Amino acid sequence: MSASEIDPKQIVEAGYNAVADRYAEWSQNEIKGSPAVEYLEKLISMLPGGAAVLELGCGNGEPAARMLAPGRQYTGVDLSAEQLRRAQELVPSGAFVKGDYTKLVFPPSSTDAVVALYTLTHVPRAELAGLVARVASWLYPGGHLLATTVSRESVDGVYDWLGVPMFFSGMAADASLNLIAEAGLEVLEHEIVCQDEGEEGKPCFLWVLARRPE
Numbered sequence: 703m704s705a706s707e708i709d710p711k712q713i714v715e716a717g718y719n720a721v722a723d724r725y726a727e728w729s730q731n732e733i734k735g736s737p738a739v740e741y742l743e744k745l746i747s748m749l750p751g752g753a754a755v756l757e758l759g760c761g762n763g764e765p766a767a768r769m770l771a772p773g774r775q776y777t778g779v780d781l782s783a784e785q786l787r788r789a790q791e792l793v794p795s796g797a798f799v800k801g802d803y804t805k806l807v808f809p810p811s812s813t814d815a816v817v818a819l820y821t822l823t824h825v826p827r828a829e830l831a832g833l834v835a836r837v838a839s840w841l842y843p844g845g846h847l848l849a850t851t852v853s854r855e856s857v858d859g860v861y862d863w864l865g866v867p868m869f870f871s872g873m874a875a876d877a878s879l880n881l882i883a884e885a886g887l888e889v890l891e892h893e894i895v896c897q898d899e900g901e902e903g904k905p906c907f908l909w910v911l912a913r914r915p916e
């Protein structure tokens with residue numbers, strides 16, 4: 703099914719609402735080799751005290767909201783009401799917003815960091831360049847972006863995932879790095895990491911830590 707025949711955002715919202723229990727078990731117990739905790743620790747070491755942090759696609763709060771919220775002004779955004787309910791329960795100090803983050807408007811230079819882990823794969827490719835440019839504008843000079851994307855080009859479409867329909871998209875790693883650079887961000891480090899996801903296979907993701915120049 704092509705992206706032109708569906709509403710990708712509705713597919714993502716409905717899928718994450720329906721699969722909440724299975725997703726929590728799968729992400730905690732079946733994924734092996736994700737460097738998420740290590741990258742989050744690295745980002746945290748770069749943040750000033752009381753930093754404002756915005757997470758796009760926060761899901762159920764694991765692990766990013768749980769790690770980022772203490773001592774900081776954390777805001778998480780997600781399409782799924784059920785995932786947000788779980789995140790709020792896990793991290794009561796955080797602020798959580800239900801919505802499509804590709805349509806959000808934030809003031810320029812208003813946050814110290816933006817985090818987007820395993821979520822840009824649900825954004826149609828045609829929307830990515832505009833989204834990355836807006837994200838770059840939200841960062842304070844010297845602010846950071848931590849993000850993952852898939853490492854190869856794929857067609858926008860709906861696939862079976864954890865027993866539910868889910869929208870996925872992707873572009874080659876070099877194309878993703880170019881979008882980040884074109885948005886005016888300096889890539890501090892990047893790598894491709896393949897992880898074992900049990901029955902879901904062994905996908906490879908591009909991890910990027912970037913900075914808005916001062």
